[in-house]
Amino acid sequence: MSRYLGIDWGEKYIGLAISDPLGVIAQGLDVIEFKNEKSFFEYLKDILQKYDIKGIVIGYPISLRGHENEKTEKIKELSRKIEEKFKIKTYLVDERFTTMEVEKVLIEANVKRKDRKIIKNKQSAIIILQKFLSSIQLDTEEQEKV
Numbered sequence: 001m002s003r004y005l006g007i008d009w010g011e012k013y014i015g016l017a018i019s020d021p022l023g024v025i026a027q028g029l030d031v032i033e034f035k036n037e038k039s040f041f042e043y044l045k046d047i048l049q050k051y052d053i054k055g056i057v058i059g060y061p062i063s064l065r066g067h068e069n070e071k072t073e074k075i076k077e078l079s080r081k082i083e084e085k086f087k088i089k090t091y092l093v094d095e096r097f098t099t100m101e102v103e104k105v106l107i108e109a110n111v112k113r114k115d116r117k118i119i120k121n122k123q124s125a126i127i128i129l130q131k132f133l134s135s136i137q138l139d140t141e142e143q144e145k146v
Helices: 037-051 070-086 098-108 113-145
Strands: 003-009 013-019 026-033 053-060 089-094
Touching: 003 026, 003 037, 003 070, 003 113, 013 037, 013 113, 026 037, 026 113, 037 053, 037 070, 053 070, 053 113, 070 089, 089 113, 098 113
Parallel strands: 003 053, 053 089
Antiparallel strands: 003 013, 013 026
16 A cells, blocks of 8 residues: 655755555654755655655645745745656645644653754654644545445
8 A cells, every 4th residue: 555755844854754554644754954955856756666655745834823934835836846756646734833742742751952953853744744644534534424
């Protein structure tokens, strides 16, 4: 079965998460340092082939008030480029409060501040992907009731 890939796009680091083959549970995959678009797309190509990815879920950094901004425009452009280059469906998922959720958990787990920077991207990718997986599970359950 195919999987979904979750991406938390940071300015310096990109967090990645992957679903199980059934598309139910998200787990951390990797954190990579963003160098340039070309190297990211080469890395992404390898991941898509290795894990038989059927869709990519990208965190959508909408403002707390629900407004789009410069970051959302960058993510929409990234989404468009991925769809064109890899012929794969992308999904944008509201990532409001994700970083705060992760930060709180890492503080409670006594993770050092310097270690949190890298860890939080992967954890955010997990939350973003899990939010998406839960929403499609709910949609499937609703359709089965009809």
